[in-house]
Amino acid sequence: MEQPVAPPIDPAIRDLIARMPKAELHLHLDGSLRPATALQLARQRRLDRGMDRAAMRRALTAPMPCVDQAQLLAAFELPIALLQDAEALERVTHELVEDVATDGTRYVEIRWAPSLHVRRGLSLREGIAAVVAGARSGSQATGVVARLIAVALRTLDPDDEAVMARTAADFLGDGLTGFDCAGREAEAPDPTRFAAAFAIARDAGLGITVHAGEWGGAAQVWRALDIEPTRIAHGAPAADDPALMAQLRTRGVTLDLCPTSNVQASIVGSLAAHPLARLHRAGVPVTLSTDDRTVSDLTLTREYEHAVEPIGLSPAELWAMDRHALEVAFLQHDEQLRADLLAGFDTFAADEPLLRP
Ligand SMILES: [Zn+2]
Numbered sequence: 001m002e003q004p005v006a007p008p009i010d011p012a013i014r015d016l017i018a019r020m021p022k023a024e025l026h027l028h029l030d031g032s033l034r035p036a037t038a039l040q041l042a043r044q045r046r047l048d049r050g051m052d053r054a055a056m057r058r059a060l061t062a063p064m065p066c067v068d069q070a071q072l073l074a075a076f077e078l079p080i081a082l083l084q085d086a087e088a089l090e091r092v093t094h095e096l097v098e099d100v101a102t103d104g105t106r107y108v109e110i111r112w113a114p115s116l117h118v119r120r121g122l123s124l125r126e127g128i129a130a131v132v133a134g135a136r137s138g139s140q141a142t143g144v145v146a147r148l149i150a151v152a153l154r155t156l157d158p159d160d161e162a163v164m165a166r167t168a169a170d171f172l173g174d175g176l177t178g179f180d181c182a183g184r185e186a187e188a189p190d191p192t193r194f195a196a197a198f199a200i201a202r203d204a205g206l207g208i209t210v211h212a213g214e215w216g217g218a219a220q221v222w223r224a225l226d227i228e229p230t231r232i233a234h235g236a237p238a239a240d241d242p243a244l245m246a247q248l249r250t251r252g253v254t255l256d257l258c259p260t261s262n263v264q265a266s267i268v269g270s271l272a273a274h275p276l277a278r279l280h281r282a283g284v285p286v287t288l289s290t291d292d293r294t295v296s297d298l299t300l301t302r303e304y305e306h307a308v309e310p311i312g313l314s315p316a317e318l319w320a321m322d323r324h325a326l327e328v329a330f331l332q333h334d335e336q337l338r339a340d341l342l343a344g345f346d347t348f349a350a351d352e353p354l355l356r357p
Contacts (some may be wrong), residue, residue, distance in 0.1 A: 009309045017304045022105045023325035024289045026256035029112035030079040031292025032096050041082045060294045069214040069265045075295045084120040086130035093131045097138025097146050103300040111149035115164050124167045132174045149178035152197050154188035165197040169204030177330040182211035207330035213237045239275030254285040254328045261291035272310040287325040319355040
């Protein structure tokens with residue numbers, strides 16, 4: 001992938017961002033495989049088609065930019081093919097927690113679509129248990145607090161995804177605390193098709209989020225509100241619609257934004273044009289994430305740098321977003337842990353004049 005040339009950033013701010021404790025809410029497991037691991041998994045499963053490490057890295061990384069969301073999602077096909085057994089799912093989840101730890105991330109939510117990992121005989125329950133086990137061991141190895149979000153896929157059968165929701169809800173006590181709907185928006189624009197799955201998830205106590213606005217503009221974000229989510233994954237086109245921004249403020253719905261991913265999906269023209277700062281300054285609750293570490297060849301540290309330059313946030317604004325992620329994290333059954341994490345962040349900020357508003 002061609003890397004955009006990064007503009008210069010003040011070394012003191014770069015150092016502060018590197019040290020800053022971080023919380024990431026919008027991160028896809030299957031978009032974040034280590035190329036070396038993917039190659040090993042592919043060879044063991046005879047799916048490598050003679051690829052070497054460089055070829056694997058290319059296969060896992062989407063073009064920058066893609067023509068649309070559908071092309072971006074094509075980069076997930078190989079990872080999904082590789083993740084059809086418990087060993088692979090557990091390993092890549094563990095490694096992803098290790099990888100986010102290198103960004104100084106203290107809290108992460110990892111999401112994936114359990115229904116995509118049952119092609120070779122794994123049951124939904126076994127697949128979810130494998131991801132749960134990987135997240136737990138990754139947390140034990142790194143100290144990062146990890147929670148999981150089960151994703152219903154827009155293009156799958158709503159009845160099947162209702163069954164998935166019921167199975168996922170059984171893992172609430174094991175750290176699976178959220179429910180989402182994602183996938184090709186142009187093909188299946190209406191998330192209310194999954195109303196039954198969302199109702200099961202909500203009644204069981206899972207936090208509710210929906211992907212919206214990677215296609216179809218602000219109208220898609222309005223549609224997502226019909227699900228009554230507490231958070232929306234993306235939703236950047238809301239910045240074009242003052243009435244929608246007012247709704248998000250009034251309802252307190254947070255947008256979990258991923259600028260690089262949005263540029264890659266061609267929904268904004270450049271990082272500098274991304275509405276992250278505009279939304280934040282308009283009072284819309286927002287957080288900042290990578291979406292996909294490998295598909296976008298990105299780290300959270302680099303995305304935080306982008307938020308300052310070229311997007312134009314001050315360090316204090318960036319910090320407000322980072323801290324807000326903890327406030328809206330799917331820790332609804334563990335408020336003491338949320339309070340402890342917030343206290344740790346506040347202790348860090350107390351010694352950093354650049355983070356004062
Ligand atoms: Zn996403």
